[in-house]
Amino acid sequence: MTVVQKAAALARSHLFSGSPPATLESLARLAEFRLLGQGEMLFLAGEPARGLFVIVSGSIRAFRVNAKGREQTIHVEGAGATLAEVPVFDDGNYPATAVAEELSEILFLSKADVQRFLIANPAIALNALRLMAGRLRRHAELVDSLALKDVGQRLGRLLLTEAQTLGTHDLNFSNQQLAARIGSVREVVSRTLARLAQNGLIDIDTRARGITILDEQALKRFAEDEV
Structure with a gap:
């Protein structure tokens, strides 16, 4: 350079x-x-x-x-x-x-x-x-x-923050990367993502390590413990 x-x-x-x-x-x-x-x-x-x-x-x-x-x-x-x-x-x-x-x-x-x-x-x-x-x-x-949020809330907040930072609802993170970001372990993150997907808040593409936010407002309520 x-x-x-x-x-x-x-x-x-x-x-x-x-x-x-x-x-x-x-x-x-x-x-x-x-x-x-x-x-x-x-x-x-x-x-x-x-x-x-x-x-x-x-x-x-x-x-x-x-x-x-x-x-x-x-x-x-x-x-x-x-x-x-x-x-x-x-x-x-x-x-x-x-x-x-x-x-x-x-x-x-x-x-x-x-x-x-x-x-x-x-x-x-x-x-x-x-x-x-x-x-x-x-x-x-x-x-x-x-200290004050559970794993699900921390994960929801992280997904929302990354979507805002990157300007897209299509995110690409491994479960291990997400776990390290929120102070958890891969298995817990996997179960939490599955629950969010079952509730229609996100979509998961396991082959591409892709996560798509489907319902931003519902995810916000989830992250703030309003549901």
Whole structure:
């Protein structure tokens, strides 16, 4: 990836959008390009954080694993998003493990370079604060969901959220992926999906790992425990 291409990718990112061209070019010259295959690890929870990652294309999933080996997805990010903002500021370790959900292009910026540019560019620092505040809100919603919602409600809410994000009622997830996103196990997700299908809320194509939302309003009521 050329410097010009890197600068263009940074300009499209949520953190660096709106930055002056000269700033983007300077950052681009420091950015390291990485290509990750599906399932390839970007960083491991507990490792010393070396810097910030900008997703150019593809998607990255951040998750934690408990003592029994069960995964809990913390968040999934796509093109334009950044990862590992918090340890860049608090000098801590990576708080979660991150892996590529698909072929993904990444730009890496060292902690020192990011900190220097944030100090010199207050607008970028404000962007960073907004992004971290938004992620904190989503984490609070995740805690609320895990603590106060049952598996069926969490699954319904996830399907609705993904449909809104992707702009389609046709979704493509494995039962294991869904289980990791809602803090459950594959077997429970399978039974819950079957129940939703029996009630006419969704349609399942097991061969293509496809889920189609048939009745959005009914699924919303289900997710909010109104039925």
